Amino acid sequence: MTNSIEETLNTDLIFIIGSNTTETHPVISTFMKRAIKRGAKLIVADPRRIELSQLADVYLQIKPGTNVALLNGMMNVILEEELYDKEFIEKNTENFEAFREVIKGYTPEVAAQICNVDKEDIIKAARLYARAPKAGIYYTMGVTQHSTGTSGVMSISNLSLLCGNVGKESAGVNPLRGQNNVQGSTDMGAVPTDYPGYQKVFKPEVKEKFEKAWNAKLSGTVGLTVAEMMKEAEKGNLKFMYIMGENPMVSDPDISHVDKALRSLDFLVVQDLFLTETAEYADVVLPASSFAEKDGTFTNTERRVQRVRQGIKPVGNSKPDWQILSDIMKRLGHEKEYSHPSEIMEEIRSVTPQYGGITYERIEEEGLQWPCPDLSHPGTKYLHKDRIMRGKGLFMPIDYRESVETPDEEYPFILTTGRLRYHYHTRTLTGRVEGLNKLQPHSFMEINEATASRLGIADGEKVRVISRRGEIVVTARITDAVDENVLFIPFHFADTRVNYLTHTMDLDEYSKIPELKVTAVKLERIGS
Template sequence: VKARHGAHALAGFTSARATNEDNFVFQKMIRCAFGTNNIDHCARLCHMASAVALKKAVGSSAPSASSPDVRMATAFIVCGTNTTVTHPVISSQVFKAKYESGAKIVVIDPRRIEMVDHADVWLRPKNGTNVAVLNGLARIIWKEGLANDAFIEARTEDWQTYIENLERYTPEYVEEVSGVPQSRLREAALIYGKASRGMLLWGMGITQHLTGVDGALAMANLSLISGHVGRPGTGFIPLRGQSNVQGCSDMQGQHNNLPGYHDIKDPKDRAKFEKAWGVPMPEDEYLTLVEMEEGAVEGDIKAMYIMGENPMGSSPDIKEVEHGLRKLEFLAVQDLFLSETAVLADVVFPAASFAEKDGTFTNTERRVQLIRKAVEPPGEARADWEIICDVSTAMGYAMSYPGTAEIMEEIASLAPSYAGIRHERLGGSGLQWPCFDTEHPGTRFLYGENFPTASGKGLFHVVNQDDAGEDVADDRYPLNLNTGRLLEHYHTGTMSRRSRGLDHMRPAGEVEMHPEDARRYDLEDGCMGRIVTRHGSVEVKVFVTDRTAEGAIFYPFHFTEAPANRLTGGPLDKASKTPAYKRTAARVERFG
């Protein structure tokens, strides 16, 4: 395929469930053997908006705080994350801070999630109005004299432009736009603004919108206005969705950077890797994940290598995804199980699981931890990195390593924040990057003295509420569909639905609907309904509950027999290319 169509007709999806070592050699193969930067992974679908925003605001896309800081915080804003379901360990630390130390909790979420029962204030905005609410909170903090003037003066830039824009976000305006009562908005702002140690936690309720980057920038602005960053018990944590999504990003399973966040467009950065790897680095950014899928439909992408991802469950508009994958001249899939994507492949490489290989994962708090092989892989399954090395070598770029420890040594030689990471140092609880040399103890929290921006300061950004291009409800599709996760299952279910216990507890998805909407559309609890959007339809049971607001519905995305992403699609966030999974106009009609 490469000989016929050129390097940029090839593409690769790497995996946040694979180790750092697996991901490092995969991106090396894509760049050195394939000769393209057409590489991406699942962060594009979830927290890429956070990564883009934080890079702009504070110079790095990483979470600033760690688990001990969560337990030390005196106030939390938990926004767009069903934390007890998606991150139960983090939620237990939040509860520890509240019930042992008296911390206050503000929840911002359109659904009545479990965290609401523990909250001091619950803000229930209309879906898609995050920016208005967050700007409204910042304005109250400023107007009440709670802005950290010393921090702002010494450690930030663009403050004046930022606050001039905040003037319009009065409590009255925010209530009109979002439906959040003025009194509750004020109460929430005072909790965070008066706190001695404030912490921001957010998830895909912030990022999976056409304005996902703006939402994450609004969160970063809150950290800067309050000075709640760079100290113990303060900071922000965009809560990651998979076991190694942070590490996969660090290894640069993405199109625009080389490992260690080196800029693919910077000649000096490219030269560093060209010297290490002995081949020219492709210069352009090329395509993101969804753009590669679109390229397959359009005929520009001719072959794909997908490691540990299931775009037939996770990508938006899976009808089009299937069309593109079937149109490819060649598709290779490397996975543990025969997923919905793998059944379409020309070649399937059986891969070893985390328990069947050595390597490292990097978790949400930047902690690099060692995993050790517990059992031998079954049948012909092999570690991902071993398979990749053989494929790369067969394509003309030889790769061979004695083991994963040697791969980590190469990572450390190229990525400054991993420079001190070695397998032999990772016993016990591991090390948090940045870890600059083999004597360095690792770094618990970031930005204590400066930010890794050009000026060393954090940057305020003007962001505004904007519905342009959103899939808004209308007479034909009067409800707002929000998709997300359940406690019992994990992403597209390729692993968790093979657990009999978990699948018995949650064998199928249900669409959550407010009682008034159920009455309005002649539906009742337990009946079969058809969710219909501009992109497709699925038939599922109706679950009538006030957990979901009137005018909104919620449907989980774990169930590929009735896939949520048959319902989603359309435009992407312009800056991050992240899909708008959280806001799709829909209707529910009786079925059967």
């Protein structure tokens, strides 16, 4: 998030696109609801009629995969009606003219056609957004999990720049991170392109810095992403994998392919709390301790580094992940030993500029938000305050591109996937909580009542969902939450693994994210 969660309370307009906030970030949704009660306007764009759409001033039930067209359509209106922030653009941005050229093609009529919404709603949303003094955009994987995910994010950035909502309190571009420390994992360089602090592995001066800091010879070649690792494993090029606290056999797209990949490995190490679906494939399973059994830090979606504190001793003979890694590193020749995670944080801050001022002592009472470059820095509530960090805000001319797998005669429905309030990721944890299973015991498929009626599917009936990669059987839930050609299935459940259906074709060019939000499927009644 460029801005902070509590700033949501004072915003004038909330634009939610591709986030079912009440289910995936329930506490952030409470801030939103309070802002709305106070008078903030709300725009919701989502293929599902989510809870917050009921409170919206404009609800846009867009076709999955059309975020860019919608955003371009809104920006077309804002440009046409001259509702944009000319002074801000002049002072703080570049590439405006090239961007403007592209947007010209996206009249509300064109956008409405692509998104399958009413053009008046696009116009209304555009005016609301542009006229709000402080407008914040909130999004999650409904924007990013597309073959054009990066384009979606850049279009959001364009819209925000266009109305001068960058570097302003209670405004900004606010991705809500799904997992507890997905922000921190990326900050720490658990990605194939970056060392900690987004320092690029392919830059010689960066490599040199880390070679010196770590006293090691490093590779300047960008590594493989999750999806690429699976592909290389299947081809036999990747021989060894070490999977810590992840469950790709449920969470990753095209599971049949993951299954082949993991089987093809020479050696697999899985480190987890439970014997997960993925751990079954391992040659060695290491028992890790839970968050309640260790010290450390997580970085939340507003960049706040907060303490994790040990409440109990490690269960059984398990060990905290940092201890296990430290033990293995020692055996691989690592000279430094850590007796407590605070010592690791000391090393982190010595090589990560954004974390330079973060110590356990300083975050004892309350977490600090990065960038926090030195010990006297109070942390950063919202980004780009005095000036845009890269110098000028860059407008990106972005064209809409169709999803990779669009419906056709054989596979006529768009399947989209997502999360539910009562479960977390692959249910390794929440699946073991009796009350949560009581509230949400099984998976289901949302299907429009007209579609269900046309196919003769009753509420609660089991149906077969088939894609080009696999099939699953799931219980139909008849609803008006989805459009007639759209289906929704949550991805949490191992006994109804929707990722047997999803694909890994044409990953997003920049982020390598799979298009989990759009899969073409067909339905079959069981026994028919």
